[in-house]
Amino acid sequence: xxxxxxxxxxxxxxxxxxxxxxxxxxxxxxxxxxxxxxxxxxxxxxxxxxxxxxxxxxxxxxxxxxxxxxxxxxxxxxxxxxxxxxxxxxxxxxxxxxxxxxxxxxxxxxxxxxxxxxxxxxxxxxxxxxxxxxxxxxxxxxxxxxxxxxxxxxxxxxxxxxxxxxxxxxxxxxxxxxxxxxxxxxxxxxxxxxxxxxxxxxxxxxxxxxxxxxxxxxxxxxxxxxxxxxxxxxxxxxxxxxxxxxxxxxxxxxxxxxxxxxxxxxxxxxxxxxxxxxxxxxxxxxxxxxxxxxxxxxxxxxxxxxxxxxxxxxxxxxxxxxxxxxxxxxxxxxxxxxxxxxxxxxxxxxxxxxxxxxxxxxxxxxxxxxxxxxxxxxxxxxxxxxxxxxxxxxxxxxxxxxxxxxxxxxxxxxxxxxxxxxxxxxxxxxxxxxxxxxxxxxxxxxxxxxxxxxxxxxxxxxxxxxxxxxxxxxxxxxxxxxxxxxxxxxxxxxxxxxxxxxxxxxxxxxxxxxxxxxxxxxxxxxxxxxxxxxxxxxxx
Amino acid sequence: xxxxxxxxxxxxxxxxxxxxxxxxxxxxxxxxxxxxxxxxxxxxxxxxxxxxxxxxxxxxxxxxxxxxxxxxxxxxxxxxxxxxxxxxxxxxxxxxxxxxxxxxxxxxxxxxxxxxxxxxxxxxxxxxxxxxxxxxxxxxxxxxxxxxxxxxxxxxxxxxxxxxxxxxxxxxxxxxxxxxxxxxxxxxxxxxxxxxxxxxxxxxxxxxxxxxxxxxxxxxxxxxxxxxxxxxxxxxxxxxxxxxxxx
Numbered sequence: 082x083x084x085x086x087x088x089x090x091x092x093x094x095x096x097x098x099x100x101x102x103x104x105x106x107x108x109x110x111x112x113x114x115x116x117x118x119x120x121x122x123x124x125x126x127x128x129x130x131x132x133x134x135x136x137x138x139x140x141x142x143x144x145x146x147x148x149x150x151x152x153x154x155x156x157x158x159x160x161x162x163x164x165x166x167x168x169x170x171x172x173x174x175x176x177x178x179x180x181x182x183x184x185x186x187x188x189x190x191x192x193x194x195x196x197x198x199x200x201x202x203x204x205x206x207x208x209x210x211x212x213x214x215x216x217x218x219x220x221x222x223x224x225x226x227x228x229x230x231x232x233x234x235x236x237x238x239x240x241x242x243x244x245x246x247x248x249x250x251x252x253x254x255x256x257x258x259x260x261x262x263x264x265x266x267x268x269x270x271x272x273x274x275x276x277x278x279x280x281x282x283x284x285x286x287x288x289x290x291x292x293x294x295x296x297x298x299x300x301x302x303x304x305x306x307x308x309x310x311x312x313x314x315x316x317x318x319x320x321x322x323x324x325x326x327x328x329x330x331x332x333x334x335x336x337x338x339x340x341x342x343x344x345x346x347x348x349x350x351x352x353x354x355x356x357x358x359x360x361x362x363x364x365x366x367x368x369x370x371x372x373x374x375x376x377x378x379x380x381x382x383x384x385x386x387x388x389x390x391x392x393x394x395x396x397x398x399x400x401x402x403x404x405x406x407x408x409x410x411x412x413x414x415x416x417x418x419x420x421x422x423x424x425x426x427x428x429x430x431x432x433x434x435x436x437x438x439x440x441x442x443x444x445x446x447x448x449x450x451x452x453x454x455x456x457x458x459x460x461x462x463x464x465x466x467x468x469x470x471x472x473x474x475x476x477x478x479x480x481x482x483x484x485x486x487x488x489x490x491x492x493x494x495x496x497x498x499x500x501x502x503x504x505x506x507x508x509x510x511x512x513x514x515x516x517x518x519x520x521x522x523x524x525x526x527x528x529x530x531x532x533x534x535x536x537x538x539x540x541x542x543x544x545x546x547x548x549x550x551x552x553x554x555x556x557x558x559x560x561x562x563x564x565x566x567x568x569x570x571x572x573x574x575x576x577x578x579x580x581x582x583x584x585x586x587x588x589x590x591x592x593x594x595x596x597x598x599x600x601x602x603x604x605x606x607x608x609x610x611x612x613x614x615x616x617x618x619x620x621x
Numbered sequence: 622x623x624x625x626x627x628x629x630x631x632x633x634x635x636x637x638x639x640x641x642x643x644x645x646x647x648x649x650x651x652x653x654x655x656x657x658x659x660x661x662x663x664x665x666x667x668x669x670x671x672x673x674x675x676x677x678x679x680x681x682x683x684x685x686x687x688x689x690x691x692x693x694x695x696x697x698x699x700x701x702x703x704x705x706x707x708x709x710x711x712x713x714x715x716x717x718x719x720x721x722x723x724x725x726x727x728x729x730x731x732x733x734x735x736x737x738x739x740x741x742x743x744x745x746x747x748x749x750x751x752x753x754x755x756x757x758x759x760x761x762x763x764x765x766x767x768x769x770x771x772x773x774x775x776x777x778x779x780x781x782x783x784x785x786x787x788x789x790x791x792x793x794x795x796x797x798x799x800x801x802x803x804x805x806x807x808x809x810x811x812x813x814x815x816x817x818x819x820x821x822x823x824x825x826x827x828x829x830x831x832x833x834x835x836x837x838x839x840x841x842x843x844x845x846x847x848x849x850x851x852x853x854x855x856x857x858x859x860x861x862x863x864x865x866x867x868x
Contacts, residue, residue: 083757094745468741471705472804473730474758613729614706616741 109447110498123433198270204258264366284333428517451600459604467616653678689864734805759808
């Protein structure tokens with residue numbers, strides 16, 4: 082009580098000095114509050130961003146690791162002879178995709194809830210009655226003026242091949258057929274169709290039972306190009322063997338919601354044009370003998386299997402479990418959702434690490450300033466220390482009084498600083514974040530102007546059609562499973578709710594205590610080392 | 622240790638005669654309150670000795686003047702007696718107990734009142750605050766409000782009451798001297814130590830201060846020890862302890 086009373090009186094007696102200290106501490110605290118809030122918000126975004134949204138994952142072939150593994154084996158065999166053995170390399174990466182049974186098995190062993198869907202794709206040619214929607218890139222078809230083929234109009238828009246197919250993790254080998262027949266396992270699979278969502282113009286989506294086998298839906302472009310209607314039958318042929326035909330019944334005509342303007346149709350054949358996509362059920366492919374399980378490699382059947390997990394955390398667990406279950410080194414579990422989300426966090430992460438640097442600098446400078454002030458303070462008050470010791474007040478009490486004085490002033494400063502910091506943290510953080518986002522954007526832009534196209538530089542976000550107004554925040558759905566490495570707009574998180582919570586205040590109080598103790602350490606040493614006898618020499 | 626009996630501060634402020642008043646010339650109390658027992662002192666171990674083999678008893682009800690030439694160790698003796706430091710060899714006994722083994726912080730705050738040559742008042746504090754600080758530090762319980770006690774102490778050292786809330790900085794040397802004396806008396810210690818208390822004072826003030834000291838010893842039974850180089854002060858003391866010139 083005696084100490085507290087003395088400390089309080091002493092604070093009141095030295096108003097100017099203590100106000101100065103309180104202001105310095107308040108500035109440090111305000112800056113630290115903002116820095117801590119940013120880190121807290123970044124952490125929250127990281128922890129919770131994908132906690133409540135579903136995450137899709139795929140298992141794909143990891144060619145890098147395959148080639149690397151082969152290299153080491155070759156070295157061991159001593160067969161390496163200067164130039165790479167391309168045949169062997171091709172053999173090495175010609176790893177089959179997992180089979181449907183293997184995919185199902187991994188879903189079964191998962192300890193976290195996982196639902197699955199898959200699609201199978203087969204590339205087929207048309208027949209005389211059925212021609213693909215094509216532009217000048219194909220000789221057999223005259224230039225089309227079909228107004229529905231917006232994708233075709235934009236086909237020449239994106240030169241070059243952006244690469245990055247690995248984003249999907251799939252083992253795609255592009256087929257040369259006119260049509261891409263995609264079999265879906267469920268409505269979920271349809272909803273996540275590679276070409277994006279669509280709306281039915283006529284009829285309805287096929288069922289998935291064997292009874293519905295043979296039903297298919299086609300695009301309005303294809304329907305109008307060939308004059309087809311719901312109820313008509315279409316005939317497709319095997320690209321390798323024209324005598325093999327497949328007949329499907331049109332049960333619906335659909336329109337893609339998002340037009341694909343990546344020009345793939347013109348580059349890779351009509352089959353890759355979304356307008357030439359024919360959707361059906363997996364049961365249909367099985368019935369026609371085109372499913373991958375039928376071993377119909379000749380038809381270019383392609384299985385694409387997707388796991389749906391309820392959170393990013395579940396995804397990590399699932400990935401670990403699959404690896405443990407003995408997934409070959411050549412395969413890798415990946416999730417576009419998680420990757421996307423992580424790239425959307427880039428500005429926030431940058432800001433967070435900037436905040437940490439700022440915090441450390443502020444604390445270092447703050448500690449230094451406080452130590453200096455405190456040292457001068459104690460020097461100035463050495464006489465007072467001497468008098469207090471001479472009249473018989475114990476060193477511990479004198480030291481406690483001095484620390485308490487500083488602590489009271491520091492805590493007042495922290496309280497003021499936290500209040501100011503809390504008020505400022507939301508606008509300041511969002512301003513800083515906006516700077517980061519635009520910096521990220523201009524970085525993309527400058528690379529684009531250098532390359533004349535989007536560069537496939539790891540870690541550099543794609544520009545896509547990034548638009549400040551479009552920012553939806555965390556819930557940025559992938560614009561299509563196929564577009565992993567293509568034109569993918571990264572919706573940066575450009576707004577965070579950086580508010581001060583009890584954790585931040587707790588951290589600040591701890592920081593305040595640490596700063597106080599650290600800065601009074603020098604003063605304390607001089608008090609402890611003070612010889613009461615010195616008071617006789619300290620005559621003023 | 623023998624805990625000193627704390628007299629009520631009221632006693633300290635009343636000139637009521639103590640039974641010892643009559644004894645002062647006739648008989649001395651048998652147990653000395655302070656004893657120097659073959660005291661040696663050097664600042665550094667094995668260094669030049671400041672004090673060599675000093676022995677002396679100090680009694681209650683007595684004003685003792687410590688005199689000696691410059692450099693004879695007068696102030697060092699005072700710092701030893703006030704418990705600011707301990708002898709290199711030999712002992713200082715407080716009521717028969719070795720001061721080196723006692724709690725010297727308690728001794729300083731509670732049992733001895735020191736009037737330093739430079740007063741050692743806190744300039745930022747008021748007169749009352751300086752006095753109250755020592756009262757609080759002593760741990761003594763007071764049965765009256767501290768401000769009342771301060772008021773009476775100021776009256777005793779002949780300072781106007783209005784000085785209570787005056788900052789020390791605004792006081793003259795003689796006035797600060799009186800505040801220092803009031804502070805030393807505030808918690809009613811058995812021993813009063815004063816270092817050159819009359820050094821800067823004119824003759825009239827000097828006599829005034831000495832009268833206070835004599836009253837403390839003779840009327841209240843305190844042991845008053847004054848370090849001085851003034852022959853007048855020595856003359857007005859009951860005993861004179863002359864320190865030998867250091868060789």
